[in-house]
Amino acid sequence: MFCDHVNFNLSRRDFFGRFAMGVGGLALMNLLHRGARGNPQGDAGAGYGAPRAPHFAPKDKRVIYLFMAGGPSQHDLFDYKPLLNKLNGQDLPESVRGRQRLTGMSANQARLPLAGAQFKFSQYGECRAWVSELMPYTARMVDDLCFIRSMHTEHINHDPAITFFQTGNQLPGRPAMGAWLSYGLGSANENLPAFVVLISKDRIDQPLYARLWGNGFLPSVHQGVQFRSGGDPVLFLRNPDGVSAVGRRKMLDRLAELNAGQFENLGDPEITSRVAQYEMAYRMQTSVPSVMDLSREPASTYELYGEEARQGGTFAANCLLARRLAERDVRFIQLYHPGWDQHGSLPKMIRRQCADVDRGCYALITDLKQRGLLEDTLVVWGGEFGRTAYSQGKLTATDYGRDHHPRCFTVWLAGAGIKPGYTLGATDDFGYNITENPVGVHDLQATMLHLLGLDHEKLTFKHQGRYFRLTDVEGNVVRSILS
Amino acid sequence: MDSLVTLLGRFHPLVVHLPIGILFLLAIVEVFTWFPRFPRIPDRVRTLILIVAAISAIAASAFGWLLARGGEYDAAILDRHRYLGIAATVLALGMLVFQRLRWQRTYTVLWVSALAVLSLAGHYGGSLTHGSDYLAFHFGNGAPTADLTKVTVFEGAVHPILEQRCFACHGASKSNGELRYDSWEALEKGGKNGPSFKAGNSAGSLMIQRAHLPLEAKEHMPPKGKPQLTENELSLLEWWIDSGASRDLKLANADMPTYITEMLVGKFPGLRPPVPERAASLSSAIELEKKLGVMIRPLAVDSPWFSANARQAGGSFGDAQLESLAPVALALTSLDLGETDVTDEGLKALAAMKNLRRLSLDRTRITDAGLQNLSGLKYLEYLNVHSTAVTDAGLVALKPLKQLRSLYVWQTKVTPAAVEGLSSQLVDHRRIRRLEDKIADLENEIRNQQFNANFGIRTGAAAKPSEKPHAGETVSATTASPPLQP
Numbered sequence: 022m023f024c025d026h027v028n029f030n031l032s033r034r035d036f037f038g039r040f041a042m043g044v045g046g047l048a049l050m051n052l053l054h055r056g057a058r059g060n061p062q063g064d065a066g067a068g069y070g071a072p073r074a075p076h077f078a079p080k081d082k083r084v085i086y087l088f089m090a091g092g093p094s095q096h097d098l099f100d101y102k103p104l105l106n107k108l109n110g111q112d113l114p115e116s117v118r119g120r121q122r123l124t125g126m127s128a129n130q131a132r133l134p135l136a137g138a139q140f141k142f143s144q145y146g147e148c149r150a151w152v153s154e155l156m157p158y159t160a161r162m163v164d165d166l167c168f169i170r171s172m173h174t175e176h177i178n179h180d181p182a183i184t185f186f187q188t189g190n191q192l193p194g195r196p197a198m199g200a201w202l203s204y205g206l207g208s209a210n211e212n213l214p215a216f217v218v219l220i221s222k223d224r225i226d227q228p229l230y231a232r233l234w235g236n237g238f239l240p241s242v243h244q245g246v247q248f249r250s251g252g253d254p255v256l257f258l259r260n261p262d263g264v265s266a267v268g269r270r271k272m273l274d275r276l277a278e279l280n281a282g283q284f285e286n287l288g289d290p291e292i293t294s295r296v297a298q299y300e301m302a303y304r305m306q307t308s309v310p311s312v313m314d315l316s317r318e319p320a321s322t323y324e325l326y327g328e329e330a331r332q333g334g335t336f337a338a339n340c341l342l343a344r345r346l347a348e349r350d351v352r353f354i355q356l357y358h359p360g361w362d363q364h365g366s367l368p369k370m371i372r373r374q375c376a377d378v379d380r381g382c383y384a385l386i387t388d389l390k391q392r393g394l395l396e397d398t399l400v401v402w403g404g405e406f407g408r409t410a411y412s413q414g415k416l417t418a419t420d421y422g423r424d425h426h427p428r429c430f431t432v433w434l435a436g437a438g439i440k441p442g443y444t445l446g447a448t449d450d451f452g453y454n455i456t457e458n459p460v461g462v463h464d465l466q467a468t469m470l471h472l473l474g475l476d477h478e479k480l481t482f483k484h485q486g487r488y489f490r491l492t493d494v495e496g497n498v499v500r501s502i503l504s
Numbered sequence: 505m506d507s508l509v510t511l512l513g514r515f516h517p518l519v520v521h522l523p524i525g526i527l528f529l530l531a532i533v534e535v536f537t538w539f540p541r542f543p544r545i546p547d548r549v550r551t552l553i554l555i556v557a558a559i560s561a562i563a564a565s566a567f568g569w570l571l572a573r574g575g576e577y578d579a580a581i582l583d584r585h586r587y588l589g590i591a592a593t594v595l596a597l598g599m600l601v602f603q604r605l606r607w608q609r610t611y612t613v614l615w616v617s618a619l620a621v622l623s624l625a626g627h628y629g630g631s632l633t634h635g636s637d638y639l640a641f642h643f644g645n646g647a648p649t650a651d652l653t654k655v656t657v658f659e660g661a662v663h664p665i666l667e668q669r670c671f672a673c674h675g676a677s678k679s680n681g682e683l684r685y686d687s688w689e690a691l692e693k694g695g696k697n698g699p700s701f702k703a704g705n706s707a708g709s710l711m712i713q714r715a716h717l718p719l720e721a722k723e724h725m726p727p728k729g730k731p732q733l734t735e736n737e738l739s740l741l742e743w744w745i746d747s748g749a750s751r752d753l754k755l756a757n758a759d760m761p762t763y764i765t766e767m768l769v770g771k772f773p774g775l776r777p778p779v780p781e782r783a784a785s786l787s788s789a790i791e792l793e794k795k796l797g798v799m800i801r802p803l804a805v806d807s808p809w810f811s812a813n814a815r816q817a818g819g820s821f822g823d824a825q826l827e828s829l830a831p832v833a834l835a836l837t838s839l840d841l842g843e844t845d846v847t848d849e850g851l852k853a854l855a856a857m858k859n860l861r862r863l864s865l866d867r868t869r870i871t872d873a874g875l876q877n878l879s880g881l882k883y884l885e886y887l888n889v890h891s892t893a894v895t896d897a898g899l900v901a902l903k904p905l906k907q908l909r910s911l912y913v914w915q916t917k918v919t920p921a922a923v924e925g926l927s928s929q930l931v932d933h934r935r936i937r938r939l940e941d942k943i944a945d946l947e948n949e950i951r952n953q954q955f956n957a958n959f960g961i962r963t964g965a966a967a968k969p970s971e972k973p974h975a976g977e978t979v980s981a982t983t984a985s986p987p988l989q990p
Contacts, residue, residue, distance in 0.1 A: 074802050212816065393866065393886070
């Protein structure tokens with residue numbers, strides 16, 4: 022399957038020379054081997070331990086992606102449209118909708134009544150960005166954020182849309198963005214995975230499959246690892262009862278010898294990949310408990326993140342963990358906060374949802390800032406699509422719902438290389454269509470890679486006879502948001 | 505009349521090539537006539553050739569004289585060109601005369617010298633139009649590598665500007681306003697309006713004030729119509745005056761902000777620190793990674809610059825380990841020592857890491873004393889000392905770090921007042937203002953590229969949504985990129 026990778030730059034003798042040094046040597050061999058050909062540009066420093074380096078000097082070393090799964094309503098949060106309040110209850114003009122296809126959920130509605138946000142909007146900060154009353158903490162930090170009001174996607178249902186955002190394609194099976202980064206840049210901390218996933222508990226409405234952080238066709242060392250909030254953070258990492266650490270070490274050493282023999286016979290790089298993962302898991306037996314242990318966080322941490330952060334699995338607790346992982350140089354920290362899919366009872370549900378994330382986001386940015394980490398970290402907030410300007414279901418004085426809307430929605434970014442206090446793009450007065458500077462999903466991905474020093478057109482992997490990219494054959498770096 | 509003079513003057517570069525071509529061709533033919541099998545040139549043909557050469561040489565000299573009156577040239581080179589050109593004309597006339605007199609020997613001496621003089625005159629002429637480093641540019645580094653410990657800022661940077669922009673009117677040939685800039689004593693003395701500069705105070709210096717006046721103002725210098733000081737040149741003069749207007753300060757000792765270094769580095773490549781060799785750093789880095797267990801990686805695939813991260817090593821990374829980074833010291837631009845076991849004593853090793861731009865020392869045991877070791881890191885942009893024992897006293901050591909832009913002092917005893925004091929030393933507000941002016945100019949330029957069509961307020965049923973004042977009354981077509989938003 023990976024036949025184009027069997028050409029090693031190291032001789033077999035070299036390999037066993039290293040192997041004789043011990044199992045650590047085998048893991049090292051794996052890194053060397055990957056380094057020798059895994060470098061994004063082909064060679065540059067062959068023989069160097071892991072010369073996986075950026076194409077050009079990066080602005081950011083790591084990403085924290087706050088994914089709002091379900092699709093937050095831009096109308097009720099950031100994209101202020103007073104016209105919707107004015108025309109509340111009137112039909113969406115046919116000319117605005119154009120020939121757009123609607124989901125099965127609202128396509129059968131007799132009418133599509135416009136629904137104005139029931140929340141008060143104000144302008145904040147020096148940049149005078151509009152934020153609704155639902156996000157009081159986010160409102161405080163608008164001068165650090167860059168809003169893109171003109172995001173759009175091709176997909177109208179959750180799974181393809183979220184898969185598109187995470188992997189650059191709507192169909193399952195491609196590597197996730199974090200896996201691409203791990204492949205392109207290598208790990209900056211050998212004791213932790215380069216790609217870690219944290220999911221808020223209790224809010225699942227749409228499923229989040231593990232393939233969203235999968236490695237696809239990339240070598241499996243690059244897959245994301247989910248850290249769970251309760252019980253063991255990483256499943257099957259702990260030694261089983263009755264197995265001592267010494268015993269585990271011996272077992273791994275013997276296993277590595279067997280694997281080395283197998284590798285000699287077959288030359289399949291997945292074998293070295295596997296050994297590297299065993300070794301990583303062994304190191305994670307100490308590194309993961311230390312990163313998950315919040316007992317030494319001072320009281321001031323909880324003053325910032327809120328008492329909620331003491332409960333594992335809340336968004337605030339995951340933000341705190343994200344900061345701790347960032348401090349340990351994990352490259353891609355993917356948070357998922359599901360529960361934004363408000364087809365009905367939106368006013369009530371979104372209030373709860375915002376209360377979940379608002380303070381955590383603010384605390385995370387503030388904390389990264391005071392620790393000097395925001396100067397080499399990129400933070401991204403956003404969902405897989407937006408929501409409609411019209412109400413799905415019945416519009417009443419106090420209630421409405423909103424259907425999926427891929428044509429425009431808002432995301433924000435913060436961190437090094439991003440213009441702070443800036444807004445890109447605009448939508449029409451109905452918040453239905455983009456009027457300027459549209460940004461597609463591949464554009465966002467290209468921009469994120471650019472900030473990490475990677476040229477999205479050069480970061481490729483050959484699989485089944487063709488070269489694949491995260492951005493497929495599209496994507497332009499959105500230079501106007503770069504500082 | 506003046507415009508006619510200018511017009512005729514501009515014929516000089518055209519006409520001047522006639523005598524050059526004719527005389528060179530004649531010389532070549534004369535050489536060939538030394539061979540017995542080559543026919544001799546009939547005398548009348550030679551005479552005709554020399555007449556045409558002499559007339560065109562006289563015309564070229566005359567046009568050249570007119571062109572020189574424009575005065576936009578380097579005076580010294582212009583003089584050489586002028587007199588050599590006239591000499592060549594005289595030689596051409598001489599050739600004509602002695603050819604008619606059939607003084608064969610003298611004629612030969614004359615044409616050989618005419619060739620030499622023409623070559624030299626031509627070279628200086630080229631230097632006038634293309635700049636004196638035009639020829640040498642593609643050999644080596646342009647200018648000979650100067651010894652920065654010998655050349656002063658005044659000689660190397662300031663004098664050439666004055667020579668190019670001011671000498672024509674304030675020099676040997678003219679001294680308008682009783683002001684001469686062509687010697688240090690005269691420059692220091694000033695002219696009838698007083699001294700040209702006040703050391704340490706560019707805003708109060710007459711030459712700078714004059715340069716900042718609007719171009720139309722009578723007092724603006726250099727006068728309208730003459731080549732103006734570029735923005736870089738003006739910045740350089742201002743910086744020189746503000747830093748004391750010293751005559752003796754050597755380039756090597758000057759404490760230049762990077763934008764000044766960037767202006768001078770073309771002429772003095774030595775001002776930029778030498779780029780360490782990537783291959784050597786790479787092999788040291790691999791050794792050190794193995795030995796110390798810290799990541800030392802190039803910033804990018806082809807970059808000679810490296811970053812080192814000792815944070816993961818934590819307590820096992822101390823002063824001894826920091827010292828062992830010496831082989832890559834000059835290649836490091838980013839060093840993370842956060843949460844390690846380094847101490848004030850160990851930070852002495854940082855003095856060798858002269859190219860550092862980012863340094864993290866957070867959550868270490870360092871104190872104010874340790875920061876003393878940073879004062880030579882003149883490229884440092886980012887310093888993180890959060891959660892350390894650093895106090896206000898330690899910031900004093902950071903004053904020489906002109907490039908410092910981010911300082912992290914969370915959970916230290918540093919006070920906002922001390923940071924305020926430090927930042928007022930580090931931030932060049934005048935330069936910020938100048939850049940803001942530039943942005944305003946560019947924004948104007950962008951606006952001038954845009955097109956607006958105004959339809960007034962639309963009426964009728966279709967206009968319902970546009971009752972809001974800003975909805976859809978104007979159509980803008982932008983031919984350039986959109987205006988910069990604040």
